[in-house]
Amino acid sequence: xxxxxxxxxxxxxxxxxxxxxxxxxxxRNRLLGMTLGGFLVLYAVAAYVMVxxxxxxxxxxxxxxxxxxxxxxFLMFFFFxxxxxxxxxxxxxxxxxxxxxxxxxxxxxLPVRSIVVWKTLEGMALASWGLxxxxxxxxxxxxxxxxxxxxFYVLGLVGLLxxxxxxxxxxxxxxxxxxxxxxxxxxxxxxVVGAAFGILALSRFWTAVAEPRAxxxxxxxxxxxxxxxxxxxxxxxxxxxxxxxxxSSGRGLEAQAGFFLLALLANALFAMLVxxxxxQALFVPAWHRVMSATPRGRPSGGLDWFQKDPPWxxxxxxxxxxxxxxxxxxxxxKDARTFLREPAQWGQCLLVFGLLLMYSAxxxxxxxxxxxxxxxxxxxxxxxxxxxxxxxxxxxRFVFPQxxxxxxxxxxxxxxxxxxxRVLSLKLRMIGGILALITASLVxxxxxxxxxxxxxxxxxxxxxxxxxxxxxALSLSLGTLLPNFREPNPARIxxxxxxxxxxxSSFMYIFASAVIMALxxxxxxxxxxxxxxxxxxxxxxxxxxxxxxxVAILTIVFGRIPWQRAKKSTKKLxxxxxx
Numbered sequence: 279x280x281x282x283x284x285x286x287x288x289x290x291x292x293x294x295x296x297x298x299x300x301x302x303x304x305x306r307n308r309l310l311g312m313t314l315g316g317f318l319v320l321y322a323v324a325a326y327v328m329v330x331x332x333x334x335x336x337x338x339x340x341x342x343x344x345x346x347x348x349x350x351x352f353l354m355f356f357f358f359x360x361x362x363x364x365x366x367x368x369x370x371x372x373x374x375x376x377x378x379x380x381x382x383x384x385x386x387x388l389p390v391r392s393i394v395v396w397k398t399l400e401g402m403a404l405a406s407w408g409l410x411x412x413x414x415x416x417x418x419x420x421x422x423x424x425x426x427x428x429x430f431y432v433l434g435l436v437g438l439l440x441x442x443x444x445x446x447x448x449x450x451x452x453x454x455x456x457x458x459x460x461x462x463x464x465x466x467x468x469x470v471v472g473a474a475f476g477i478l479a480l481s482r483f484w485t486a487v488a489e490p491r492a493x494x495x496x497x498x499x500x501x502x503x504x505x506x507x508x509x510x511x512x513x514x515x516x517x518x519x520x521x522x523x524x525x526s527s528g529r530g531l532e533a534q535a536g537f538f539l540l541a542l543l544a545n546a547l548f549a550m551l552v553x554x555x556x557x558q559a560l561f562v563p564a565w566h567r568v569m570s571a572t573p574r575g576r577p578s579g580g581l582d583w584f585q586k587d588p589p590w591x592x593x594x595x596x597x598x599x600x601x602x603x604x605x606x607x608x609x610x611x612k613d614a615r616t617f618l619r620e621p622a623q624w625g626q627c628l629l630v631f632g633l634l635l636m637y638s639a640x641x642x643x644x645x646x647x648x649x650x651x652x653x654x655x656x657x658x659x660x661x662x663x664x665x666x667x668x669x670x671x672x673x674x675r676f677v678f679p680q681x682x683x684x685x686x687x688x689x690x691x692x693x694x695x696x697x698x699x700r701v702l703s704l705k706l707r708m709i710g711g712i713l714a715l716i717t718a719s720l721v722x723x724x725x726x727x728x729x730x731x732x733x734x735x736x737x738x739x740x741x742x743x744x745x746x747x748x749x750x751a752l753s754l755s756l757g758t759l760l761p762n763f764r765e766p767n768p769a770r771i772x773x774x775x776x777x778x779x780x781x782x783s784s785f786m787y788i789f790a791s792a793v794i795m796a797l798x799x800x801x802x803x804x805x806x807x808x809x810x811x812x813x814x815x816x817x818x819x820x821x822x823x824x825x826x827x828x829v830a831i832l833t834i835v836f837g838r839i840p841w842q843r844a845k846k847s848t849k850k851l852x853x854x855x856x857x
Contacts, residue, residue, distance in 0.1 A: 280389075281391050288396040318411065351521045355518075364629065367449035367450075367453050370405075374394070374397050375457065380393075394454075397450075402446035424528030434524050437520045440545070443550070451553065455556075457568060458564040516542060609696060623676055626672075626676075627672060652803070662792070665721065670787075673784065680705065681757045698849070702845060706754055721738045737826075752840060756783070760779070787832060791828075794828035798824065
């Protein structure tokens, strides 16, 4: 059997299985189809309206409008390609080296390269469908901006598929090389380099001072913005080729658009060939290396694990600090070690929070507009919204599938001295506390960058702490109420009905909280500018306390109520029917 025939056979088998699963799911649960369909339609309409109006406003800016529009297109697809590489590497890595079905597929009389190619395509489908849905309204808005015909959308769709293919194959190359050749000192070196960059960033944050610009220095500000985005326009980047396809076809330059599209297509096909060759050469040694890996550590003798910890070991100190018993502390240690042993989890969290830290630390360098109190107010609220949206993404991605990932080993927790509702409470306490600490730190950094008074920093920190616990409770509760114990891949778990409901509920909770947080400032600004009145400090404080109370009520509705239902469900045996 040839590699192409084997890949096609794997694809037909997987597509048939997915078709039967979709038919069974839609037959038994029509609410899933209605929820997904309604959410996608609502998102498409809202995204198209916002993007179209935003691009039209920028494009009509005198002198610099077309230039800024062009640079935004290059930036957008550059970051899309980076996100694709990271997400594809995560999902493809789990499919190749973590799923149990791979043990069966490797034993089949199939060419190894066909297995690697198909897992790359499967990971591309799982990781990229969201990007395609996200990009569709943006492409429609660009077409409306350039007044383009059907050819624009056809070329844009084909180019986007080629970019997705190149990014997915590049992630597989990186994955195979790392799994096959990575050494422990690589990670130590990466940690040292990351720590050095972090120290350098913090030193620059505390020492650098933003240069004030004149209010009319628009050219200088624009030059600074464009200078920092030139790397996203490198001519060897596939994202640059896609941007050129869209911009050229929008301007009526079909020949130039066709040239860049053919460059994308040729590189996408060549990337598939390179993946097949690398899979043939590296997958089997990488597979054996993963399967033969054993946990390293201090060998234990007899029943040392059962003995009580001496007073000087860190475990006893940790229990005294956290104020938990030995069984609860063991569960917290288990969850922490599981998280640290999964580079796909802590790597994505580190990337997201690292980018947010860079963004928060550089708010002071955005330019002269931040000298205006209005823009300082707007940016501070937008910064809170960005932190909460990133937090909702991480909780949906990693917290929601936690109960389901226990899988068929859930009976082990059932035999432990801890009840399942106690297990959920400990997870909420640990995850919510860590997320609240990180997000509050980001808000403090952004407040220092914007030079906000301490009272405003406390105002935003209180809101983000409430939302951290609320989003964590919501994700854990829905993951417990809607479990999927039969699926070992968390990416597929969150793609189901429960993950969709969790994501939609998180967005509703965040946007409602953002509106409540912005109401006191909006009313105060309206009174100050329109009615020329001034609020007293007591009235401002009362407004902020009222906003906190509103966010707390929303936290009870979206977090506390589902949390109580989830704890009641763990006291029954009904969830065993999902196994």
